[in-house]
Amino acid sequence: MAKPLILISHGNLCIELKKSVELIMGPQEGIQTVDLQPGEGQTEFLQKFTAVTKDLADFVVFADLYGGTPCNVASKLLLSGSQFKLYAGMNMSMVIDYLNSNMLDNEPDPIKGGVQGICDVNKTIQALDDEDE
């Protein structure tokens, strides 16, 4: 059974990233989001995060930025003994790879999934190989 995925971010990135992923992968009920809005701080974010995760036994969190408030709040929960997986530097490729791994019953590797979507397209164009029919 796939673990629920929580996307957390500064502003609406997490909400919109979920929507963007759904454009490709279809509706994703297993993804929830926690957003940090202007004027909110660690306290408010912690409340929102706890409200979303309180009934979940096991889950995975992708944060937008290592060292930012959403990631920091989640890190502190880990330091206080909470049990979940936390990855920072989320991108669309990381989320799609996570969903695909679950679909294929493979163990997700979000770092690999996120990094494989980062690419110097100019270099890739130069390295295009020959015809393969």
Add this chain to the structure above:
Amino acid sequence: MSIIGTRVDGRLIHGQVANLWVTKLQISRIMVIDDEVADNKIEKSGLKLATPSGVRLSVLPVKKATNNILAGKYDSQRLLIIVKEPKYLVDLVNAGVSLDDVNVGTLARDNASKTVTHQISVTQDDIDDFKELNQKGVHLFAQLNPSVKAEDFMKLLQA
């Protein structure tokens, strides 16, 4: 069986195809069949860039594609055939290639005579081609991604 999936998609290789269907169907080779695209270097390179790593790509005119398939060139591979227009599938079937199922993904026609869904509009030629495929026993369905239900495309076309 080398042909694992067949898709009609006006965008050919894009997010849904590269990230979702290729993974879902465990495809080892994408074959784009289109006489014009096969003759266009920039289009071909663009398709190559959009193909996921580890997946091979053929961009072929329909004659060559038919010959290669019938010669058994891909028998050990898992093939996903993608066309922009259903006419190429009619050519394949008439030449003796066996297609079981065809997923009609996105198809946006400038000169459409009928809008089938948000993502699919068709010309009269398309309609005739789909009918011919259906008569020849090809099961046509519309399914954007695996989390939504596959719909009977011929029913949508008649609605």
